[in-house]
Amino acid sequence: MKFMVIVKANGDTEAGVMPSTETLAAMGKFNEEMVKAGVMQAGEGLHPTSKGARVKYAGGQGTVTHGPFGLSGDLACGFWLIETKSLDEAIGWMKRAPFDSGSEIEIRQVFSADDFGDALTPELRERGERLRAQAGKK
Incomplete structure (x- = not known):
């Protein structure tokens, strides 16, 4: 089962505060494990929302809003894509x-092709x- 692990942003990550050498080393060790x-497939940190944008769709059109976005609890500052046998x-x-x-x-299961049934x-x-x-060749 694949899971997207979403790391939630906080005031420091939104302010662009970079992690310390010690934090980077600990995270590198964890990623290496x-x-x-055979669990980790991808993982990266994300720049603050001040360097990003959102696209909202209505009537077949996309409207762009540039960041920063308010710290509402739904912002991400990083992610992992992992594969394990279960959510546990x-x-x-x-x-x-x-x-x-x-x-x-936040840990969310990624859909597999079989999840879509006959529609796929x-x-x-x-x-x-x-x-x-x-895409994997790039």
């Missing part, structure tokens, strides 16, 4: 993440697989 265990295993890994007090993450025709499935393979 997940890679060696994903939680077990994430409980070991080297975060300070007050940090928060063989042609659509093949197209999706081909696109994922092409």
Whole structure:
């Protein structure tokens, strides 16, 4: 099962405060453990929302709003894409993440092709697989 682990932003991450050398080293060690265990597929930190934008769609049109965005609890400052046997295993890994007090993450299962049932025709499935393979080569 694949999971997207969303690291929630806070005042420091939104202010662009960079992690210390010690924090970077601890996070690197944690990431290395997940890679060696075959769990981690991707993971990155994100710049603050002041360097980002949102696109809201209505009537087939997209309207752009540039950041920064208010610290509402729904902002992300980083992510991991992991693969584990269960949500409980994903939680077990994430409980070991080297975060300070007050940090928060959200763990969400990623849809698999089988989750879409008959709506995902063989042609659509093949197209999706081909696109994922092409994207993985970059």
